[in-house]
Amino acid sequence: MRRWDAIEAYVAVVQEGSFSAAAEKLGVSASHISRRVAELEAHLGTPLIFRTTRSIRLSEAGEQYFQQCHHLLEGFLSAEEQISRQQSEPAGQLKLTCAATFGERFIAPLLPEFMRRYPKLEIELHLSNQLVDLIRDGYDLAIRLGTLEDSSLLARRLCDRREYLCASPDYIERHGIPHTLSELSLHNCLVGTSPTWLFQDRGHRRELRVQGNWRSNSGPAVLSAVQCGLGIAQLPDYYVEPLIERGELISLLTNYRYPHSGVWLVYPKVRQQLPRLKLLCDYLIEAFETLPWRSTARADR
Structure with a gap:
């Protein structure tokens, strides 16, 4: 054998x-x-x-x-x-996983240029909102959003992100503006992948479980419902900042907005020395510095 x-x-x-x-x-x-x-x-x-x-x-x-x-x-x-x-240009396979909408919108469009730079590399991109086991499932890299759990995995910060509480002008005209977190119970809260929303209340982290008549695991679907005046939602900056700037959505409870959380490049420790993985991580970090929705976050820091 x-x-x-x-x-x-x-x-x-x-x-x-x-x-x-x-x-x-x-x-x-x-x-x-x-x-x-x-x-x-x-x-x-x-x-x-x-x-x-x-x-x-x-x-x-x-x-x-x-x-x-x-x-x-x-x-x-x-x-x-x-x-x-040491002998030739980078070659081999990279297997990635990322949350579906974020991956479709930001990661997938960046990969063709990376492939043109390194044509001997092979990329497999898996888009899913399910958390995978990187080691068990053979992944080289995960792009993960929010707070990371303690683990043996290594991480590099890709960029910052922030959540906005927002509603359409039509909804506000019909139902009014909530002025405190407790008043959210009087409103129709549109729930995404988590029914718990995160805020900062007098310097302390506060998690608030909300309820409403609409729930979806798709960020674009929740955004569409907000734009149609169905209720209030908490959505990330890259969805809503342009709409808020144009007055199509209204930012609510800004005094309770939680500080920036991260978007992370996460990989197993055994992959740390892979040159092709380092090339991809460096490329993504550099590319994210130029994305339009990042400019507002940088200005707010």
């Missing part, structure tokens, strides 16, 4: 979620992957994966083995890439 090939096959099965997907990723047959994993299990004397017709599940030993092998494999690939970088 070629131990390293078997380990690579096993890690691919766990990351891709199936033998067929792992085979496609590595460019071999599914039967080849199955044989390699079976050889590895026989060598170790314990099952690593429990197979069903529709899914796979790791044994306790399989989970421990994956964590160790994943780090070894990443170290090997990182060493290869560093040598390759």
Whole structure:
């Protein structure tokens, strides 16, 4: 048994979620992957994966083995890439994940120029509002919004963002302006991905659970409802700043506005030395400095 090939096959099965997907990723047959994993299990004397017709599940030993092998494999690939970088232009794959609307609006449009600069790189961009496990799912980079949870992941700040509480002039004319946080209970609050809104009240962070007759996991859908006069919403700067400047939306409760939160480039520690990842992070940070909606945030600091 070629131990390293078997380990690579096993890690691919766990990351891709199936033998067929792992085979496609590595460019071999599914039967080849199955044989390699079976050889590895026989060598170790314990099952690593429990197979069903529709899914796979790791044994306790399989989970421990994956964590160790994943780090070894990443170290090997990182060493290869560093040598390759010294000899030629960057090459290889980068797998990214980002919140859907933010990714569609800001990340995806920036990637073609990056690809033109480095044509030997391959980019896979996954847009989803679901939080993925970067290590388990094999991602090199995540673009995450807001406050980061404590973890073993590393992060670089991409830019600042802020949330605005706003409503249309038509809604304000019909229902009036709330002057305190408690008065929001008298209004129709349009809920996005979270029913909890964040404010700053007399220097302290305050979370307020709101209610209304409209809820959507799509920022553009909530924005459309606000523009139509359906209610009040809390939306990020890149949606509403131009509309507020033109008077199409009205900013509310500005004294309670929470300070800037971040947009972050998050990646596993084992990816830290990947030259292609550093190139992408540097490129995105530089590109975000020139985005139009960033100028207002910089002026407000």
